[in-house]
Amino acid sequence: MKSAFHHGDLADGLLQAASSLIAERASSEFSLRELALSLGVSHAAAYRHFRDKRALLGELATRGFIALDEALATAANGAGPTAPERLTAMTLAYIDFACANAGAYRILFHPDLCERGDFPALTQAAMAAFARLEQEVAAGQATGSLKAELPAAIIASALWSAVHGYATLFLDRQIDHDGAAGDRPPADKTVLIKLLIDSVRR
Amino acid sequence: MKSAFHHGDLADGLLQAASSLIAERASSEFSLRELALSLGVSHAAAYRHFRDKRALLGELATRGFIALDEALATAANGAGPTAPERLTAMTLAYIDFACANAGAYRILFHPDLCERGDFPALTQAAMAAFARLEQEVAAGQATGSLKAELPAAIIASALWSAVHGYATLFLDRQIDHDGAAGDRPPADKTVLIKLLIDSVRR
DNA sequence: ATTCCAATGTTGACACTGGTAACTTTCCGG
DNA sequence: CCGGAAAGTTACCAGTGTCAACATTGGAAT
Numbered sequence: 001m002k003s004a005f006h007h008g009d010l011a012d013g014l015l016q017a018a019s020s021l022i023a024e025r026a027s028s029e030f031s032l033r034e035l036a037l038s039l040g041v042s043h044a045a046a047y048r049h050f051r052d053k054r055a056l057l058g059e060l061a062t063r064g065f066i067a068l069d070e071a072l073a074t075a076a077n078g079a080g081p082t083a084p085e086r087l088t089a090m091t092l093a094y095i096d097f098a099c100a101n102a103g104a105y106r107i108l109f110h111p112d113l114c115e116r117g118d119f120p121a122l123t124q125a126a127m128a129a130f131a132r133l134e135q136e137v138a139a140g141q142a143t144g145s146l147k148a149e150l151p152a153a154i155i156a157s158a159l160w161s162a163v164h165g166y167a168t169l170f171l172d173r174q175i176d177h178d179g180a181a182g183d184r185p186p187a188d189k190t191v192l193i194k195l196l197i198d199s200v201r202r
Numbered sequence: 203m204k205s206a207f208h209h210g211d212l213a214d215g216l217l218q219a220a221s222s223l224i225a226e227r228a229s230s231e232f233s234l235r236e237l238a239l240s241l242g243v244s245h246a247a248a249y250r251h252f253r254d255k256r257a258l259l260g261e262l263a264t265r266g267f268i269a270l271d272e273a274l275a276t277a278a279n280g281a282g283p284t285a286p287e288r289l290t291a292m293t294l295a296y297i298d299f300a301c302a303n304a305g306a307y308r309i310l311f312h313p314d315l316c317e318r319g320d321f322p323a324l325t326q327a328a329m330a331a332f333a334r335l336e337q338e339v340a341a342g343q344a345t346g347s348l349k350a351e352l353p354a355a356i357i358a359s360a361l362w363s364a365v366h367g368y369a370t371l372f373l374d375r376q377i378d379h380d381g382a383a384g385d386r387p388p389a390d391k392t393v394l395i396k397l398l399i400d401s402v403r404r
Numbered sequence: 405a406t407t408c409c410a411a412t413g414t415t416g417a418c419a420c421t422g423g424t425a426a427c428t429t430t431c432c433g434g
Numbered sequence: 435c436c437g438g439a440a441a442g443t444t445a446c447c448a449g450t451g452t453c454a455a456c457a458t459t460g461g462a463a464t
Contacts, residue, residue, distance in 0.1 A: 010412080027313065031450060042414050044452080049412090053451065111229065111308075114375045116385050123385055126376065130387050150393060157377050157389040158364075158397055165367025166360075173316045174328065175359050183318050183325055185332050187359040191352060195360055199401035212441080233421060244443050246423085251441090255422065 011049040013039050018060055022103030028110060032056070054112050058119035064104045065125035071097045072132050083140025084197050090133065091163045091193045098167035105167065133160060137200070146200050155200055162196050213251040215241050220262055224305030230312060234258070256314050260321035266306045267327035273299045274334050285342025286399050292335065293365045293395045300369035307369065335362060339402070348402050357402055364398050 007013060017038050021030045032053055033043045050056045075093030079086045098105040107113075108126075116123055134156040140146035147155070166189060169175045175187035219240050223232045234255055235245040252258045277295030281288045300307040309315075310328075318325055336358040342348035349357070368391060371377045377389035 007412085029313075032452095033450070043450095044415080045413055047452075106313075109370070109374045109376065111231070111374070114373075116375055127385070127387075134387070151388075153388050154390050154393050155397075157371075157387045158368075158394040160387070161367035161371055161377070161389070161394055162360075162364040163367065164371055165363035165365065167367075168311070168370060169359075169363055169366055171316075172311045172313070173318055174311065175363070183329070185329075185336070185359045185362070186353075186355050187363070188356050191356050192360040192363055195357075195401040196397075199397040234423095235421070245421095246444080247442050249423075 007039065007041060007045075010039070010041065010045060014046055014049065014056060015059060015063070018056065019104065022107065023101065026102040028103050028106035054118075057107060057110055058113055058122050060104075061107050061110065061113055062119065062122045062125045064101075064108050065122070065129050067101075067104070068094070068097055068108070069125070069129040069132055072129060076132070076136060083136060083143060083145045084201055086136055087133075087140070087159065087200075088193055088197050090136065091159060091196065092189065094163045095167050095170075095189050095193075098164075099170060102171050105171065109168075130156065130160065140200075145202055147202050159196055159200070162192060166192055212241070212243065212247060216248055216251065216258060217262060217265070220258065221306065224309065225303065228304040230305050230308035256320075259309060259312055260315055260324050262306075263309050263312065263315055264321065264324045264327045266303075266310045267324070267331050269303075269306070270296070270299055270310070271327070271331040271334060274331060278334075278338060285338060285345060285347045286403055288338055289335075289342070289361065289402075290395055290399050292338065293361060293398065294391065296365045297369050297372075297391050297395075300366075301372060304373050307373065311370075332358065332362065342402075347404055349404050361398055361402070364394060368394055 014035055017035050018030055021035070021038075022028055032046050036043045036045055046056070050059070071093050072090050075089040076086045079089035113119065113122065134152050137146060137156045137159070138152035141148040141152060166175075166187065170177065170187070174184060176184045177187045177189060180186070216237055219237050220232055223237070223240075224230055234248050238245045238248055248258070252261070273295050274292050277291040278288045281291035315321065315324065336354050339348060339358045339361070340354035343350040343354060368377075368389065372379070372389070376386060378386045379389045379391060382388070
């Protein structure tokens with residue numbers, strides 16, 4: 001037992017509690033005080049472990065990007081060998097991850113975290129997930145199954161834009177892919193992905 | 203002089219002040235109190251004109267969608283007659299609008315406004331902007347310049363997803379299309395749009 | 405074992421926020 | 435001219451992030 005007299009590992013406890021909260025309410029908003037209360041600890045205890053609320057958000061986002069990266073890796077590993085197959089699986093997994101973890105996904109792009117450089121680990125985790133996508137594109141270009149006129153990074157960011165847009169529009173209830181709701185446009189992630197992959201195929 | 207003994211038209215004044223604030227700080231966050239203060243009015247005066255802060259946000263978002271719709275209309279009108287040309291102009295205008303009006307664009311998708319039905323005017327404005335895009339797609343299908351296998355609405359929402367994703371990633375500083383910044387992926391809106399339009403072309 | 409210290413946690417405050425109730429001022433229609 | 439509705443004010447409430455001052459704990463050095 002390495003530490004902790006009163007709680008155990010409050011830093012991790014806070015992160016866990018925050019994860020649960022944002023998962024159950026599908027929103028990225030919570031207060032430090034309710035977090036502390038739910039752990040039976042005083043409202044200021046968190047400040048022994050995080051400089052700010054932003055710092056906690058940053059750590060949460062870092063873990064989120066790592067989880068997202070793992071989901072992408074799993075999808076790619078479970079798919080066939082060709083780049084179009086693998087990219088189809090990855091983009092689909094991306095959208096599914098976002099929809100299944102609404103609160104967590106929103107935190108990845110929390111406005112308070114958009115100043116790059118404040119949280120190096122976060123930047124690194126985000127870049128790692130992107131690099132996985134970019135590398136898959138580059139591999140496809142090398143094999144000849146994808147267009148090679150454009151840099152892999154530019155193609156990858158175009159793919160990212162599309163799936164990110166779909167995910168956020170869906171989470172914000174601006175589009176719908178379920179039953180017929182007349183008050184918002186219909187959408188289809190399969191169609192989006194098919195159009196995307198076809199547009200980069202050789 | 204139609205009315206207003208103390209201020210003139212506080213409802214509109216508040217909306218204007220909010221617009222200025224979010225424009226200059228490129229963020230969608232502001233407090234009702236600073237709004238009131240900047241108009242030389244007490245902090246509770248706003249509640250004579252808006253039930254909530256949400257109501258003010260809703261009105262702001264409604265105006266934002268209308269402005270966006272106008273930007274799309276202008277772009278389409280200034281473009282050539284073929285659907286690919288027009289859609290290229292519209293998607294480009296969409297991204298430029300978002301980047302030029304960061305705060306306003308964020309408000310369009312503010313989490314507090316995602317419950318559809320709370321603000322009918324907002325839903326209607328958002329649907330009108332989407333309808334303009336969808337109609338352009340449908341026109342292209344009718345002329346034979348765009349693929350006709352898929353419903354126009356599904357194609358339109360795919361286009362929307364892509365440009366929305368690009369815009370939000372850019373506003374959140376997750377991608378960059380300016381000089382070489384090593385800490386975020388490079389992107390190119392022109393490439394994205396070209397890929398998109400080619401993927402729906404016949 | 406005793407002592408000391410750094411890590412951890414608590415209490416109480418501060419400024420700020422959105423929101424409400426009760427009161428006052430102003431204007432307009434009868 | 436006057437009464438009531440509209441518009442604005444003051445005073446308050448609960449909740450938030452944050453900080454400083456204090457208390458407690460456990461392990462390390464003696």
